[in-house]
Amino acid sequence: MDLSQREKLKKDLQISEDLLPTKQEERTWKAGNFASIWMGSVHHVPAYASIGGFFVLGLSAIQVFWVIMVAAAILAFVLIINGHAGAKYGIPYSMLLKTSYGIKGAVLPGLLRGCIAAVMWFGLQTYAGSTAVTILISKFWPAYLQLGGDFRFFGIDLPGLISFTIFWMINVLFIFGGINILGKFTKILSLLIYIVFGGMAIWAIKLAGGIGPILDYTAKGIEGNSVLVFMGCVTAILATWAAPITNVSDFTREARTAKDQIIGQSLGIVITYILFAVASISIIVGSEIAFGTPIWNVLDVVDRFDSSFAIILSIVTICLTTLSSNVTANIFPAGYQLAALFPKKLNFQTGGLITAILAFIIMPWKLMENSTSIFTFLGIIGGLLGPVIGVMLADYFIIRKKELNLFELYSEDGQYFYKNGFNPSAYIATVVAGGIALIGQFVPFFKPLYDISWFVGTFTAFGLYIILMKLTKKRFGEIRPH
Template sequence: MTQNNVFPKNPPSINLDLLPTKPENRTWSFSHYFSVWMGSVHNIPSYVTIGGFFALGLSTGQVFAVIACAALLVAILLVLNGHAGNKYGIPFSILLRASYGGKGAILPGFFRGIVAGIMWFGLQTYAGSIAVSIFIGTFFPGFLTLGGNFDFLGLSLPSLLSFGLFWLINILFIFADVNTLGKLTKTVTVLVFVVFGGMSLWSIQLAGGIAPILAFEPAGSRNVSLFLLISCVSAIVATWVAPILSVSDITRYSRSDRAHSAGQFAGIAATYLLFALASISIIIGSEIAFGVPVWNVLEVVDKFDSVFAVILSLTTLALATLSVNIVGNVIPAANQLTSLFPDKLNFKKSAVAVALIGVVLLPWKLMENATSIFAFLNLVGALLSPVIGVMLIHYYFISKKRIDLDTVYGLPGKQPAAPFQLPALLATVLAGGLSLLGSRIAALEVFYTMSSLLGIAVSAVLYISFYWVQTVFIQKQLK
């Protein structure tokens, strides 16, 4: 088996951007991984989700328990699926080939990198542009009314300018190196703890102390079922399905296994602890103080009296959105495009293509309709969560954490990977199909409601079962 430290230098017919990471490029330490997912937790959709839990009747304690359980699951899955990236230095698009085969990897890779990655890039860019508009409007109020009735495919002139500006900032970071990205995530960490910690204190003060927040119980909270609580955990995990899948895209830069595993686990734990405190205190504190819960953190910022607090908060939200956009969307999408067209594209060309397609899809149109956003999330979750189950079973139980790089890269003169791994593809399609059918068939609704959790579990069981059947069949054929 060829390891990444003895992998042939500049092998022919392989895109250089997809080769195992060189030792000198493994620069990320514990602090990088501690901070890398800050923007994935503290964003507008996350706070709206927690508001939805209270609307469903969950109490303060129940919401905290849901967040804690989801955070633990997310941290474990990130660490487990990130091990191969660190050990072999390979990106997600190459790692997929180990369990799905050379051509079979195209399907799950397409949905993760192209569909989820590009669509999320557009949505996050538009979300960040809203903060940019408010930021500019704070200094130049006339900016918000610029252009009058001007309309470009549903965007006013201020919105169009803010979107273009934030899009260009994303492009600048695309052309920066991985160390620059690491510095960005570290900066975001400090700002997140300052800003959202401050929001928590402000909300607690509004509510008259911590006691009223802890005692808050919405109508119907005592009748919440265990099924509903598990569904809420699944809803949080669903927002992490794509990053969990492609986490090897960043763990391949880790100095050691401990750096990424301890860093991600501690980072997720600390970030979600702050998130639980901030989201619960902001939503309940505003309801106690104003009679109406504030679910959108931008509305919280709008209530600040201090211009400095407004600027700091908006800057934090924009930078957090930027960091997760590059790490969680651009990198996996660009790597997948490069893997599909290795002779024509490199990482930077693919990343620019991702950014351009993300604009063409008109993401602000998708955000106009909450139903369409949830339909998109459910579709992606149903298709991608089974891939996590397959990858984990293959890496830890079938291959025993061993990957033959000659095979997955298809080096000339070496034994190539099988084009398709039928057990993996069948398990993915069947588990995903159950989740999608659950949206139409009442008897299968549980698979749709908890698609992220059940998708992983069901695909894992199906994959190891199909793999065993295939192994037995092959052995009989050889006798």
């Protein structure tokens, strides 16, 4: 898209600059930026807790290691291929979605990922990070924990509310800093991650009496089909990444070249997950050997350190990894999606700020009181995002052969208009694949499908979309409004 076309779109459609393809001279992210961007999304409290669940299922330390590495390899591959369009054309996820779902049809899957899931996770991640802020402040000011006495604001005490507000405001600052600030921030954070979580692993290994006892850890044994359990654990890791996989083009659009995002994401995901595997397994198994009970919460690990400096450094790093995950997986996709929904009224900053405000209004500390319903809801959203990924990949690689017409994409009545602005094939594939992936949650007979729901949803939607598009002859360039 040349300069004259950009200016014409901005004038005729009054579209935000944030939604237009990133100019080549503004694409500054190198492999190192991509290698560091996802580190905060790997090392966070819920991720370590999930590994503890794998041991509960009966997996050994070696089996858990291979679960993590298989998931990491698949994750890196999917991030790279779904990020191809962003690197090639410089377009955000909210615009890429229109090529498969239609100019108007992109609204629903966009809302699902960019708004509903983002707001929920923004609130929950901010609350999780605020608990670390409370611990950090109390280390310097013990009386902080007694502020307000019995005061409660819809279920949260005054110290918790103050900590949440502080951490929320820090997140908001990144909205106005932009994506380039995030790239610089994660480069600094990457060093801290290796120091802190590497240190935790060394501490746990020493507690266990060396690496030998950890490797020799005797699991209780897997009950049922071991292959299905193994793949179910892989699915659990991938499901937590369903949202970032969907909107990865929001980041790859900043890549200098396709090679930068390929090398950067490959090394960043795989190397980070090697450290994560070593640290999580060492901490959980090492603490069980030393204390008789596994420690799944890294904040509990930090609390056992005998050095104030180590405690402070570790808590600060955990806060920063939570912040990085929140900004990467929630703020940016929500900001771009809202800007795409209301291009004449909102830009990225206002969209991100609305997301942050909504995340505060939903009072995530109240949502945490009923974790079963919340995570069931988020699990359903994750199960539906798999099919969205499948549709996007099938459309871009199989139907369109990686060729997009950018000017038509930004036109309100171009070849991506489909039928009345919607692509029925995409919606049918998404709903059917999502139903198949999630039915096991409600019908016990189909539980094996639910256990590997991400794979079922993604591959079913991928194949079904191709079949439907070929049957209806809705190929690239053939659908125009009447």
